[in-house]
Amino acid sequence: EPEVTQTPSHQVTQMGQEVILRCVPISNHLYFYWYRQILGQKVEFLVSFYNNEISEKSEIFDDQFSVERPDGSNFTLKIRSTKLEDSAMYFCASKARVLTGELFFGEGSRLTVL
Amino acid sequence: QKEVEQNSGPLSVPEGAIASLNCTYSDRGSQSFFWYRQYSGKSPELIMSIYSNGDKEDGRFTAQLNKASQYVSLLIRDSQPSDSATYLCAVPYMEYGNKLVFGAGTILRVKS
Numbered sequence: 001e002p003e004v005t006q007t008p009s010h011q012v013t014q015m016g017q018e019v020i021l022r023c024v025p026i027s028n029h030l031y032f033y034w035y036r037q038i039l040g041q042k043v044e045f046l047v048s049f050y051n052n053e054i055s056e057k058s059e060i061f062d063d064q065f066s067v068e069r070p071d072g073s074n075f076t077l078k079i080r081s082t083k084l085e086d087s088a089m090y091f092c093a094s095k096a097r098v099l100t101g102e103l104f105f106g107e108g109s110r111l112t113v114l
Numbered sequence: 115q116k117e118v119e120q121n122s123g124p125l126s127v128p129e130g131a132i133a134s135l136n137c138t139y140s141d142r143g144s145q146s147f148f149w150y151r152q153y154s155g156k157s158p159e160l161i162m163s164i165y166s167n168g169d170k171e172d173g174r175f176t177a178q179l180n181k182a183s184q185y186v187s188l189l190i191r192d193s194q195p196s197d198s199a200t201y202l203c204a205v206p207y208m209e210y211g212n213k214l215v216f217g218a219g220t221i222l223r224v225k226s
Contacts, residue, residue, distance in 0.1 A: 043216040056213055091157050103214050105157040
């Protein structure tokens with residue numbers, strides 16, 4: 001069964017360092033997303049991506065964040081200068097259709113900022 | 115602010131019982147509704163989707179939708195200890211490019 005894959009599963013970094021989280025969405029999906037979940041809190045939308053550009057971003061997704069689809073398969077989230085409050089699970093997700101398509105999540109990347 | 119509301123629980127039910135999970139949403143334009151299951155430390159797993167008013171059954175799970183009341187529910191029949199998890203209701207908001215907005219989730223505990 002097709003699945004969204006994410007790497008790394010866990011990353012520990014020092015405050016101020018850059019982090020890149022990687023995702024391989026399901027191959028025939030066209031819409032890509034990053035969500036995050038701080039421990040004990042809601043799953044929060046960060047950004048959506050379609051046709052090689054950001055279609056929407058939340059207030060959380062400030063200038064420290066960027067996304068890229070460097071090739072036909074990978075989808076990355078970069079945090080330029082990590083802060084303590086960036087510690088969270090980051091989930092990549094993808095879907096085939098924008099209106100009624102079901103959103104499928106990867107296993108997540110746990111980011112710990114020290 | 116568009117919201118998806120759920121009781122946080124925990125909802126405790128004995129093994130074999132029916133668990134009933136509820137969700138309300140504020141966007142009358144929403145056309146599709148999803149239930150995800152999330153085990154501790156894991157990612158959300160899609161278990162049910164529903165698009166029309168009424169009931170939709172899939173195995174032990176039944177989703178119920180009432181668009182007029184802006185209410186969606188999930189029933190789990192013959193609850194098993196393995197059903198113990200957090201259940202997330204998710205609704206795409208048309209105003210926000212159809213992004214999926216999640217409720218805070220209801221913790222379900224099934225006691226054997």
